[in-house]
Amino acid sequence: MKKKIVVAVLAVLIIVASVLTLTACNNNKKDFEYVTKKGTLVIGITNFAPMNYKDDNGKWIGFDTEFAEAVCAELGLKAVFQEIDWDTKEVELKSKTIDCIWNGFTVNDERKENVDFTKSYMMNEQAVVVKASNASKYTSLESLKSAKIAAEGGSAGVDAIKGDEYLKQAKLISVSAQTDCLLELISGTSDAAVMDYVMAMSYVGKGDYADLVIVESIDLAYEEYAIGFRKGSNLDEKVNEVMVKLYKDGTLLEIAQKYDIEVQLLDLSK
Amino acid sequence: MDFGQIMLSLAQGFATTCLLFILTLIMSLPLGLIIAFCSMSKIKPIRWLSRTIVWIVRGSPLMLQIIIVFYVPGLVFNYPMESRMFAVTVAFVINYACYFSEIYRGGIESIPKGQYEAGKVLGMTSTQIFFKVVLLQVIKRIMPPVSNEVITLVKDTSLARIISVGELIKSSQDMMKATASILPLFYSGIFYLAFNGILTLLFNYIEKKLNYYQG
Structure with missing residues (x-):
């Protein structure tokens, strides 16, 4: 009797596991519609100056913080900053607990397998x-x-x-x-x-x-910094357009000057 | 960064710790009783299911359970967790309910069978026997192991940090980085010690109150 139950439990576990793997294929093509619907862009960050850090009142400031807020304002989204463990950033992105990685995120080939990068904005x-x-x-x-x-x-x-x-x-x-x-x-x-x-x-x-x-x-x-979105997402194109616009109208340079890193800024007008 | 600011930040972390602690206790104590009844059920499938769950939950690290509860809904079902605090609370409630259920089971099974038989002879129903005869004795007997778990829970809340919930350890680590000093960690230790000190006194008081009753 005991053996039968053990076998039954194992069988159930195997079935559950296989169902889970089958449903694991997500569709990210409608990422922009997904964030527009919820109205927020959850941005995965770690706390470091000059990109994302807190002022004395505990409010998030920094180059990436203001940059993200400016982009979100253009897209009609609310920027929500979520501190994450840098080691698990790709998992956070995939599981949709964050919508992008925007924290002095260095572009490299290995990361391109899991993440869609925007244009690079800083060296x-x-x-x-x-x-x-x-x-x-x-x-x-x-x-x-x-x-x-x-x-x-x-x-x-x-x-x-x-x-x-x-x-x-x-x-x-x-x-x-x-x-x-x-x-x-x-x-x-x-x-x-x-x-x-x-x-x-x-x-x-x-x-x-x-x-x-x-x-x-x-x-x-x-190396260069860019913003990372889910693989196959359509959000990176939208953000690219806004980035170029913010570069051309000088907003980006203004934010960079505020944090003393304007020499690092890349030319996005090309 | 002055002392006041550090303390303010630690106090915010401590509020999250307390919230997690209270939510976990409120939900896991009754849920544990339900699981305990299932584990003692005369219906075999329920008993086995319940004992398997208890085995899985007690047999794997709480940290692993937190990570699974938080990431699996988004990764597998495309239904992302809205709130980190919610994920962590769910994981804690399930974990602690399983531990409590075993404590309850031990307590309930320690009551001699003769008491149930005596109750039946006196014409009481099983519900009456449980609530009027057994339960109080059980409460008295399980108090020491429950207080142990509750004190462990206070410290286990620090595991919420693994999915970036801003509890006490997280705030003190942030303060440690901001001030380049180890002191905030010691301050957070004092918070835990004080909290557990109060809980210890509380449990001593409860045990004394229950002492009148020789179970």
């Missing part, structure tokens, strides 16, 4: 950050090969580390947000951090992170 590099007291010790990529290097899990920084012959020999400390890398550094649990240059510029050497420096003698990969 970026990966910067190596160390404690000022270690600055003389770590001056080249080779000197970092036996160091402990912190980077955000699933980020372009990790890709840069894995793609470099010296850095890939180092011990990689994978953390859940870019700002955690800085904590790793000042607490001494990591020797170096690889993170977005745009972000490093706005934190390093200031306030609580005064005794950190960017190693300027190291050049890692050049």
